[in-house]
Amino acid sequence: MFHPLRYLLLAIAVIHCDSTAKSALQEQHGGSDTKCPLTVKILDAVKGTPAGPIPIKLFRKSTEWVQIAAGMTDAAGEIHNMITEQEFPAGLYRVEFDTKAYWLNEGIRPFHEVADVVFEAHADGHRHYILALLLSPYSFTTTAVISNPHH
Secondary structure: OOOOHHHHHHHHHHHHHOOOHHHHHHHHHOOOOOOOOOOEEEEEEOOEEEEEEEEEEEEEOOOOHHHHHEEEOOOOOOEEOOOOOOOOOOOEEEEEEHHHHHHHHOOOOOOOEEEOOOOOOOEOOOOOEEEEEEEEEEEEEEEEEEEEOOO
């Protein structure tokens, strides 16, 4: 069923994170996000705050899924520099969010063990990706912002 309020809240959260993170990104990356081909942002929909720490694993598909990176969201619910441009060629990727660990730490028993997002990177040429996850104990919603870093 289509829930317009859920999508509106997710859009607002992504816009808010993008605008508040720009100054931090400029400090971390010298004024641009060219060093971060994949950025992850997670928001706790129950508290209305960034979600962290949450363990994250990144996998690439060859003949089977192979873990290529791992990290933990910071206090802003974000991960930057999890992977370099050279380690992120065109292909099929899976980001695994350990949502159960987060909710158990919050004192809540969640429905999901993990939230997985599978996507094809660089199908239309070299791009940078911001993957946003809006998280609650019984659901999650994702969206992606895809940009051309050279424009």
